[in-house]
Amino acid sequence: NAGVTQTPKFQVLKTGQSMTLQCAQDMNHEYMSWYRQDPGMGLRLIHYSVGAGITDQGEVPNGYNVSRSTTEDFPLRLLSAAPSQTSVYFCASRPQGGGTEAFFGQGTRLTVV
Amino acid sequence: LAKTTQPISMDSYEGQEVNITCSHNNIATNDYITWYQQFPSQGPRFIIQGYKTKVTNEVASLFIPADRKSSTLSLPRVSLSDTAVYYCLVGPSAGRRALTFGSGTRLQVQP
Numbered sequence: 001n002a003g004v005t006q007t008p009k010f011q012v013l014k015t016g017q018s019m020t021l022q023c024a025q026d027m028n029h030e031y032m033s034w035y036r037q038d039p040g041m042g043l044r045l046i047h048y049s050v051g052a053g054i055t056d057q058g059e060v061p062n063g064y065n066v067s068r069s070t071t072e073d074f075p076l077r078l079l080s081a082a083p084s085q086t087s088v089y090f091c092a093s094r095p096q097g098g099g100t101e102a103f104f105g106q107g108t109r110l111t112v113v
Numbered sequence: 114l115a116k117t118t119q120p121i122s123m124d125s126y127e128g129q130e131v132n133i134t135c136s137h138n139n140i141a142t143n144d145y146i147t148w149y150q151q152f153p154s155q156g157p158r159f160i161i162q163g164y165k166t167k168v169t170n171e172v173a174s175l176f177i178p179a180d181r182k183s184s185t186l187s188l189p190r191v192s193l194s195d196t197a198v199y200y201c202l203v204g205p206s207a208g209r210r211a212l213t214f215g216s217g218t219r220l221q222v223q224p
């Protein structure tokens with residue numbers, strides 16, 4: 001199993017550009033989440049999903065969209081990139097009945113100039 | 114969701130035991146206590162989870178008093194490779210919620 005795979009690992013965007021951060025998991029987990037982590041800070045929840053077709057907002061959802069058309073994939077879309085969105089983005093998944101053990105991807109380091 | 118409070122940073126030396134305490138006064142009856150470890154440039158990694166009393170695995174021990182308003186992560190005989198940020202989370206094991214992270218405790222292990 002590959003676990004949670006995030007692509008790309010690094011990305012530089014210009015202000016105003018849009019892009020999609022990809023996240024895929026092969027563990028058949030129902031729950032998936034997106035976090036952002038600014039330098040020296042903890043993780044902040046952007047959006048999450050408890051199953052295909054169901055998404056909800058986290059602490060910092062503005063400027064981001066998500067969809068969950070399959071169990072495996074949970075892409076994060078930046079609508080119009082801003083320098084304030086420069087951060088490291090982590091995707092995580094966990095099974096519905098599996099306690100609070102989540103599995104994280106390696107992260108996408110995004111710089112908006 | 115229950116709010117957690119933990120020290121911002123801690124320093125230790127190799128071979129020492131490190132105890133990181135987390136306060137969670139508003140923990141709910143069905144909440145579990147979970148600890149994660151994060152190395153630089155990596156995603157967090159699950160360490161240990163518990164509900165009450167004591168839980169031990171190959172990495173750490175988790176001590177939870179009877180009132181469950183706090184918990185202590187114990188790392189025996191730390192090494193330089195234990196330098197990381199440690200997060201305490203409180204939340205239900207099931208249900209339609211995502212896990213939320215606080216600022217964590219930055220542990221620096223010196224030689």
